[in-house]
Amino acid sequence: MSKINLIISIFIFSILLSITSVIKNKTRIIEKSIYQIDRKIAAIEKDLHETQLDYFYVSSPGYLSKKIKQLAFIEYMPMDFSRIYFSYRDFTDSQKKITILKIDNEKKTKKK
Amino acid sequence: MKRKRKKNKDFNINQKSFYFEDYLETNQKNKKVKNSNISQDRVYLLFFLFFSLITIFSIKIIFVSLKNLEIYNKKNNSSHFIALRRDIIDRNGILISRNVKSFHAAIKPNLIKNKENFLIKIRLNFPDLSIKQVEQKLDKGKYFYLKKRLDQNDKEKLWSLGEKGIIFEPFQSRIYTHANLYGHILGQVDYDNYGISGVEKYFDKELKDKKLLNNPLQLTLDTNIQHIIDDELNRALETFNASGGGALLMDAKNGEVLSLVSLPNFNINTRANIKDKNYINKITKGVYELGSIFKTFTIALAIEKNLVSPDTIIKNIPRKIKCSVHEISDIKKFPKDLSVEDILIRSSNIGILMLAKKIGEKDYKSFIQETNLLNTPELELEELGTPFISGQTQSFEWNKCKLETISYGHGIAVTPLQATATYAALANGGNVIKPTIIKKEKYQDNKKIISSKTSKKINAILRKVVTEKEGTASLANIYGYDVGGKTGTSQKYGNENENLNTFISVFPSQDPKYVLLVMLENPQVATDLIYNYRGMQIKGTRNEAGWNSVYVAGKIIKKIGPILAIKNKEFYNKHVAKKLN
Numbered sequence: 001m002s003k004i005n006l007i008i009s010i011f012i013f014s015i016l017l018s019i020t021s022v023i024k025n026k027t028r029i030i031e032k033s034i035y036q037i038d039r040k041i042a043a044i045e046k047d048l049h050e051t052q053l054d055y056f057y058v059s060s061p062g063y064l065s066k067k068i069k070q071l072a073f074i075e076y077m078p079m080d081f082s083r084i085y086f087s088y089r090d091f092t093d094s095q096k097k098i099t100i101l102k103i104d105n106e107k108k109t110k111k112k
Numbered sequence: 113m114k115r116k117r118k119k120n121k122d123f124n125i126n127q128k129s130f131y132f133e134d135y136l137e138t139n140q141k142n143k144k145v146k147n148s149n150i151s152q153d154r155v156y157l158l159f160f161l162f163f164s165l166i167t168i169f170s171i172k173i174i175f176v177s178l179k180n181l182e183i184y185n186k187k188n189n190s191s192h193f194i195a196l197r198r199d200i201i202d203r204n205g206i207l208i209s210r211n212v213k214s215f216h217a218a219i220k221p222n223l224i225k226n227k228e229n230f231l232i233k234i235r236l237n238f239p240d241l242s243i244k245q246v247e248q249k250l251d252k253g254k255y256f257y258l259k260k261r262l263d264q265n266d267k268e269k270l271w272s273l274g275e276k277g278i279i280f281e282p283f284q285s286r287i288y289t290h291a292n293l294y295g296h297i298l299g300q301v302d303y304d305n306y307g308i309s310g311v312e313k314y315f316d317k318e319l320k321d322k323k324l325l326n327n328p329l330q331l332t333l334d335t336n337i338q339h340i341i342d343d344e345l346n347r348a349l350e351t352f353n354a355s356g357g358g359a360l361l362m363d364a365k366n367g368e369v370l371s372l373v374s375l376p377n378f379n380i381n382t383r384a385n386i387k388d389k390n391y392i393n394k395i396t397k398g399v400y401e402l403g404s405i406f407k408t409f410t411i412a413l414a415i416e417k418n419l420v421s422p423d424t425i426i427k428n429i430p431r432k433i434k435c436s437v438h439e440i441s442d443i444k445k446f447p448k449d450l451s452v453e454d455i456l457i458r459s460s461n462i463g464i465l466m467l468a469k470k471i472g473e474k475d476y477k478s479f480i481q482e483t484n485l486l487n488t489p490e491l492e493l494e495e496l497g498t499p500f501i502s503g504q505t506q507s508f509e510w511n512k513c514k515l516e517t518i519s520y521g522h523g524i525a526v527t528p529l530q531a532t533a534t535y536a537a538l539a540n541g542g543n544v545i546k547p548t549i550i551k552k553e554k555y556q557d558n559k560k561i562i563s564s565k566t567s568k569k570i571n572a573i574l575r576k577v578v579t580e581k582e583g584t585a586s587l588a589n590i591y592g593y594d595v596g597g598k599t600g601t602s603q604k605y606g607n608e609n610e611n612l613n614t615f616i617s618v619f620p621s622q623d624p625k626y627v628l629l630v631m632l633e634n635p636q637v638a639t640d641l642i643y644n645y646r647g648m649q650i651k652g653t654r655n656e657a658g659w660n661s662v663y664v665a666g667k668i669i670k671k672i673g674p675i676l677a678i679k680n681k682e683f684y685n686k687h688v689a690k691k692l693n
Contacts, residue, residue: 005155006155009158009159012159013155013158013159013162016162016163016166019166020162020169023166023169023170026173027169027173030173038192042192042193045192045193046193049193049210049212050212052207052210053207053210053212053287053289056206056289060206060289060290060293060335061335061336062290062292062293062339065339065343
């Protein structure tokens with residue numbers, strides 16, 4: 001009877017021992033990977049932090065207008081009120097009117 | 113026998129029956145039991161040990177998984193960058209200011225073996241540095257800074273020198289993405305990240321609040337609009353050869369400042385120590401006699417007090433009026449009889465003076481008091497000017513002729529910020545507004561200075577100043593934006609040879625949403641400029657506000673109008689959709 005008890009207890013101990021070591025190792029691995037991931041996150045966060053700053057700098061209106069001048073583009077001008085179209089239909093309607101007027105003008109000049 | 117009894121614990125005197133057992137066998141059994149008890153205790157002990165170990169590791173795993181943030185707190189990890197100050201963003205979320213990791217270059221003289229060689233290298237790479245000073249510091253043998261706030265190039269240069277004695281000392285540097293654009297608003301921080309001017313100083317505590325580090329401080333300013341106004345104003349300084357200028361765009365309903373430009377400005381990233389007075393924030397700190405801008409206040413008060421209506425004819429307006437030793441007159445010859453609105457449209461000094469006399473000193477004083485024109489303005493900046501009345505020690509002890517001169521904007525000096533805020537109040541239905549540069553969820557309901565009826569009448573007159581033939585602000589009549597406003601040409605306080613030309617516009621004038629102030633210091637006649645004046649192309653020959661400040665305001669409104677219209681549905685529907693229909 002006592003032998004069986006001893007065997008059972010040794011068996012349990014060995015299982016517990018192996019579980020303990022597994023858990024311990026797993027914990028260490030997890031800790032390590034958490035630390036590594038954390039470091040990676042920190043590096044990425046720092047990159048993002050500085051990249052955002054760069055983005056806002058290079059997309060700032062002052063920087064863009066400087067670049068436009070350097071590249072000798074025509075300066076951006078405000079759109080005339082009469083040239084603002086709010087939909088494609090508005091645009092086509094006004095274009096139709098313009099072409100009709102042009103055709104009429106051409107006919108008149110031909111008659112003359 | 114006694115000994116035996118003592119030894120045998122199971123012996124009982126009263127026992128009546130006996131049985132016999134093998135002593136050896138019993139003794140062996142007892143021994144075994146005893147031995148097994150000892151081994152059981154050990155088993156339990158071991159079991160307990162293993163169990164407690166497992167429990168400890170399990171708890172640790174749970175702790176790691178659940179309390180992850182606390183164990184791997186960014187503070188404990190040196191690779192994490194934690195900013196010492198919060199970001200500052202504009203109303204659209206565009207980044208304006210941020211802390212980044214930067215380096216100072218310091219020298220440990222005892223680690224430098226060949227000093228001569230080191231000095232030659234420094235001279236070659238950094239010709240701007242004073243080599244004598246570096247040499248003296250090296251000789252002293254104490255730790256010193258060679259160069260503060262290194263940029264990437266400088267850091268690489270120093271790195272390539274391969275000197276052990278060069279220490280790269282990390283610190284946090286405040287970077288302003290728009291350099292000059294917000295120079296007068298943001299202010300600066302020192303090397304220890306303490307705000308020393310502007311928003312950085314005013315909100316120093318809030319910007320350093322560790323609980324709010326991830327929430328940027330949002331301003332009411334709009335970077336795109338700020339750039340457009342800054343650009344136009346810079347061009348105006350060149351065109352009119354002006355010594356300085358300023359512009360302020362404010363939401364007429366809630367006092368939000370969308371743009372605040374003061375020229376000349378400076379690059380806040382360079383940390384220059386500027387002592388020139390011309391570099392002050394002219395909008396909030398500068399105190400000026402704004403001239404005819406004040407005439408609108410006089411007319412608004414006269415209408416509010418039911419003394420006159422816009423159509424009331426003021427008869428027999430004299431050419432000149434003598435007040436004490438002063439002689440007050442108009443620049444031009446105006447008809448003798450003028451309606452109240454004509455007085456403002458033509459900007460008649462004498463006409464306004466006659467209206468002020470009708471109002472009386474007592475009512476005029478209380479009106480000025482209600483508008484807060486003589487108090488130091490309230491804005492979230494450290495740089496604020498205090499208004500004053502010339503020749504007076506106390507603001508409300510007016511001597512002879514003060515009412516007369518103040519009625520047309522002379523003898524009283526206020527900040528452009530206050531004048532714009534008062535125009536906003538007159539245009540928005542009479543509600544006094546508190547200018548702000550910080551985005552808020554709710555804005556306080558303030559007291560009224562005039563009724564909404566009077567406000568509508570004033571808006572109509574201001575519109576006529578721009579549209580009427582006799583008006584002084586025709587160049588600001590930008591199609592689609594319904595601009596109204598009033599010009600002011602005055603001599604600079606303390607320097608009568610210099611002009612100060614101002615134009616305050618409100619738009620759209622039917623229900624004003626925005627107030628724009630444009631101010632130019634000592635502008636000259638732009639002889640090369642060709643104006644598009646009421647359909648005619650004319651050359652510049654004049655120097656009043658109507659020919660420079662108004663011209664600049666018109667150009668600004670033409671550019672910012674579409675941006676404001678896009679962002680404001682009501683404005684968009686009313687003034688843009690109309691064009692399509």
